[in-house]
Amino acid sequence: MKSPELQQLKEIIQKRKSEILELNDCVAATLSSVNRSNGNKTNGPYDVLIYSENGKKKCKYIKPQYKPFWETKIQNYKRLKELFANWMMLEMKYTQLEFDFQISTKENTMTTSTETINKTRKKQLRQDANYIHIMKYMGSKRELLPDIKEFAKKLLPKGGTILDIFAGTCSVGAYLKNDFTVYSNDIQAYSKVLAGALICSSNHKEPLIFGKMISSLEKYYEKNLKTLEDLFPITLKTSNDFIKIKKDSWTNQQRKEYISFCESFPGPLNNFTSNSKELKQLKEEYFKRASKNDLFPYIQTTFLFSETYFSFHQAMQLDSLRYAIEQTFKTETEKNIALAALMYAHSYCSSGTGHFAMFRDLKTISSAQDVFIYRGKDVFEFFSNKLRELVEFCDFNKKTKHQAISSNYIDLIKSQTMDTVDLVYADPPYSFVHYSRFYHATESLIRYDYNIPEHKGRYRTDRHQSPFCQKQNVEEAFKILIEACARSSCHILLSYADTGMINMERILELLKQNKFSVSIKEINYDHSTMGRSGHKTNKIKEYLIAGKVRDN
Numbered sequence: 001m002k003s004p005e006l007q008q009l010k011e012i013i014q015k016r017k018s019e020i021l022e023l024n025d026c027v028a029a030t031l032s033s034v035n036r037s038n039g040n041k042t043n044g045p046y047d048v049l050i051y052s053e054n055g056k057k058k059c060k061y062i063k064p065q066y067k068p069f070w071e072t073k074i075q076n077y078k079r080l081k082e083l084f085a086n087w088m089m090l091e092m093k094y095t096q097l098e099f100d101f102q103i104s105t106k107e108n109t110m111t112t113s114t115e116t117i118n119k120t121r122k123k124q125l126r127q128d129a130n131y132i133h134i135m136k137y138m139g140s141k142r143e144l145l146p147d148i149k150e151f152a153k154k155l156l157p158k159g160g161t162i163l164d165i166f167a168g169t170c171s172v173g174a175y176l177k178n179d180f181t182v183y184s185n186d187i188q189a190y191s192k193v194l195a196g197a198l199i200c201s202s203n204h205k206e207p208l209i210f211g212k213m214i215s216s217l218e219k220y221y222e223k224n225l226k227t228l229e230d231l232f233p234i235t236l237k238t239s240n241d242f243i244k245i246k247k248d249s250w251t252n253q254q255r256k257e258y259i260s261f262c263e264s265f266p267g268p269l270n271n272f273t274s275n276s277k278e279l280k281q282l283k284e285e286y287f288k289r290a291s292k293n294d295l296f297p298y299i300q301t302t303f304l305f306s307e308t309y310f311s312f313h314q315a316m317q318l319d320s321l322r323y324a325i326e327q328t329f330k331t332e333t334e335k336n337i338a339l340a341a342l343m344y345a346h347s348y349c350s351s352g353t354g355h356f357a358m359f360r361d362l363k364t365i366s367s368a369q370d371v372f373i374y375r376g377k378d379v380f381e382f383f384s385n386k387l388r389e390l391v392e393f394c395d396f397n398k399k400t401k402h403q404a405i406s407s408n409y410i411d412l413i414k415s416q417t418m419d420t421v422d423l424v425y426a427d428p429p430y431s432f433v434h435y436s437r438f439y440h441a442t443e444s445l446i447r448y449d450y451n452i453p454e455h456k457g458r459y460r461t462d463r464h465q466s467p468f469c470q471k472q473n474v475e476e477a478f479k480i481l482i483e484a485c486a487r488s489s490c491h492i493l494l495s496y497a498d499t500g501m502i503n504m505e506r507i508l509e510l511l512k513q514n515k516f517s518v519s520i521k522e523i524n525y526d527h528s529t530m531g532r533s534g535h536k537t538n539k540i541k542e543y544l545i546a547g548k549v550r551d552n
């Protein structure tokens with residue numbers, strides 16, 4: 001043992017009369033007496049302490065679910081296992097772990113490190129030419145992009161085709177598109193539009209010009225907006241008067257008046273009792289369009305989400321931009337890029353907490369004050385700023401083979417598409433929350449089909465229930481995915497979190513059963529809880545798990 005730190009550790013262990021074991025690269029010891037989480041002392045050997053000779057600070061207690069990680073991380077694991085056979089039999093109950101090894105075994109090359117994504121990293125990404133951000137999205141991997149690229153390049157050193165099978169905001173595909181051919185897939189229609197804008201736009205022959213795009217859509221935007229303003233002047237004025245209230249002058253009385261204004265709006269299902277002719281007409285116009293969705297003026301958001309996520313005027317702006325995009329742009333790429341800019345405005349002007357699962361209640365003055373910060377945002381300005389950025393971000397006339405797909409992953413992995421894929425990047429949902437419920441308003445903005453939604457949250461009735469969000473189905477969902485990759489001889493790169501629906505041990509077992517050689521990177525990550533107050537982030541561990549197809 002060379003380092004003073006390790007020497008000191010050895011002494012500490014010896015003082016505790018523990019068994020001690022030294023191997024080439026680490027020292028491990030059972031602790032004869034450790035504190036259990038319930039405060040009782042217990043006689044070991046229940047726990048193990050491991051320090052690496054060549055690293056900095058290492059080790060701690062090991063949770064059972066991490067066993068497979070360190071099995072592959074520690075050299076001479078077999079010997080360690082023999083010596084600690086006793087310990088291996090026992091259930092581990094301890095919670096602390098900080099692993100930071102870089103150790104190889106004959107079988108696998110394992111690179112695992114712990115890295116906390118911090119503010120500097122976020123700042124650097126914003127200056128990265130391959131990075132663009134479109135919408136607030138639960139589980140978005142935008143801050144892990146360099147790690148994903150590093151792993152992808154290890155698996156596919158000479159480029160090749162990557163299928164991002166659960167692409168969401170397409171942040172990963174957009175970041176990798178200059179190094180690989182990217183197939184981007186997600187079951188949600190909005191994701192395909194984003195893939196078209198951020199990834200496949202490189203095939204568009206003519207470079208797009210921001211000024212030209214804005215000036216050609218403006219007249220349609222004004223036409224739709226003016227028509228809506230003329231149809232609903234009283235409602236618009238009432239809504240705008242609330243926006244004029246200064247942040248600190250909100251009173252309880254005004255808050256109550258605002259709530260009853262919101263409640264006077266017709267919903268798709270509620271018993272509409274208001275005497276307002278305007279609001280009656282709004283409802284009638286909506287239902288006319290349920291069977292003919294291209295009628296002028298566009299009013300879907302104005303009916304579905306006014307005074308919930310958006311002010312009356314913001315909702316009209318969103319509808320008017322949607323109309324203008326449909327009328328102005330004739331090529332898919334132009335349309336996709338403009339719709340991506342619209343999704344940005346929709347996400348950032350909404351007073352929701354970054355998703356659309358439920359609009360915020362207005363129980364207190366401070367919640368009303370916060371909601372009205374968002375009501376004051378100008379949708380057109382948000383749209384046009386993002387459109388400018390998008391046009392700069394996209395490369396044109398590149399003749400790539402990128403693809404935008406909108407399929408259920410189950411169907412896609414059975415299709416011929418897999419024949420040309422070298423690596424599947426899979427970032428499935430890892431909580432019980434279905435994306436189709438959280439982003440139904442984004443889906444409707446894109447599909448613009450005047451659907452008749454259900455529940456107070458006005459969710460689409462055709463929303464997809466993902467097996468990855470269902471405890472009873474998640475294991476089978478992973479199994480199907482991993483087996484399909486093995487069958488097609490594709491490498492697999494998985495993103496998953498320690499808070500997932502299935503434990504990491506089981507995922508690793510599935511990979512091993514399918515003869516993948518596995519590497520893992522563990523990343524400490526502050527996940528947004530998408531709340532506006534209290535704990536805004538959760539500390540979780542994100543894992544990048546690479547399964548390399550073995551050469552036969």
Ligand SMILES: C[S@@+](CC[C@H](N)C(=O)[O-])C[C@H]1O[C@@H](n2cnc3c(N)ncnc32)[C@H](O)[C@@H]1O
Nearest residue numbers: 139140141166168169187408409427429435466
């Ligand atoms: C964790 S998110 C992906 C986030 C993405 N990597 C990003 O950075 O934005 C998971 C995605 O899986 C999609 N999804 C869920 N079930 C699916 C299925 N059966 N087939 C295809 N996509 C699915 C969801 O729509 C969601 O966008």
